[in-house]
Amino acid sequence: MEAAPLDVSIRRGTGGREARYDAFRVPRRENQTVLDVVTEIQREQDETLSYRFACRVGMCGSCAMTVNGRPRWTCRTRVAEVAGRQGRLRLEPLRNLPVIKDLAVDMAPFFEKWRAAKGFFEPGEAPPDDFLAVAPASPSRQAADEGIECINCGVCYAACEVVGWNPDYLGPAALNRAWTLANDVRDQGQEARLAAVSGAAGCQSCHTHMACTELCPKALQPTYAIAGLKRLALRRALGRKG
C-alpha cells in the first residue's frame, strides 16, 4: 500500500506579525529528505517559496531550518526520521536570526559574533622564523581537534536558549571557534581573545543547557568548549597563566 502523502506546514513571510503558515501535501518517496520535500514544493507547487541550500550532502551547512521544532540540516534529515506516523512536517526558519523571507534567515549577526569573539587566527606582528611544532598528541592540539570540524551552519546558535534571552550573547559556534584558537600555540592574540569572550555577552553567560551539544549535526560539543573558556577566563582573573 502506498504511504499517505506528507502534510507539510511552512512558515511564510518575513517574520513578525505578518508571518503565516501555508499547508502543502507532498507524496512520500523512498529515502526522501526534508530538503527534497522543500525543493519539490518550490518546483511543483509554489515557486515563490524561499529557502537556502547548496551542496545537499551535509558539507556546506546552508540548508539548516527548524524541522518540527528542532533546528536541523534538512539535507541530512530523512522524512521517515521526523515526520512520525501522522506524516506531518512543520518547517520554520532557524530561530534567533532575522528572517529574510520564508525559510531563509540572515546569517550576518551569526558571523558578526565570530568576529566579535575573535574567531580568527592572529599571526601577530612578527611571525616566528621557523615552523612551530605542534605535537598531535599534545593536550592543546587534541582539545582543538574536538572543535575544528564546525562548518558554521548555525544549528547550535538557533538551538541556544541563552541567545534567545540575550541577543548579544556570542553563542556556541563563535565561542567554540574561540576555544579552538585558544588551544593554537601559534596564535598571538590570546589576551585579546580571552577578553573578547569574557565580556557581558561572553562564555560566562552560558547556562550549560547543552542544547548546542545535543543538536550539533557534526556531533561537536560547544558546551565543553565554553567550559574550557570559562576555566581560562577564571585563571586569567586570578592572575594565573595557562
Place this chain on the structure above:
Amino acid sequence: MSGALFLAQRATAVLLAWAVAAHLALIIHAERAGLTAGAILARTQHNGAFLAFYGLFVVAAAIHAPIGLRNVLAEWTGWRGRSLDAAMAGFALALLWLGLRAAYAMFAA
C-alpha cells in the same frame, strides 16, 4: 555576565554552600534541643564566632544573590543597563544592611 561578576558569584557560592549547611544544622540542633529564644540569645550574646560566621554569611549572600537576580531579570524580562545595575546595587545594600543588623542584634542583645 562579566568575568568579575562570574568569579564573585562562584566564589561566594563556595562560601554559601558551607554557610547554608552550617546554618541549617544550627537551626535543627536548636530545635531538637528545645532551646527557647532566651537560651539562644544567651549563646549568641557577645559570641565573636557567631558574629563572624553570620557576618560572613550575610556578606556572601549580599554579593551572590543580586548577581544571580540581575541575570534572571536581564534574561527573563529584558531589563538591562544602568537602571538594573543600580537596582541590584540597592538590593545588595539592603541585604547587607538587614543581615548585618540582624546578626549584630543577636550579638549585642
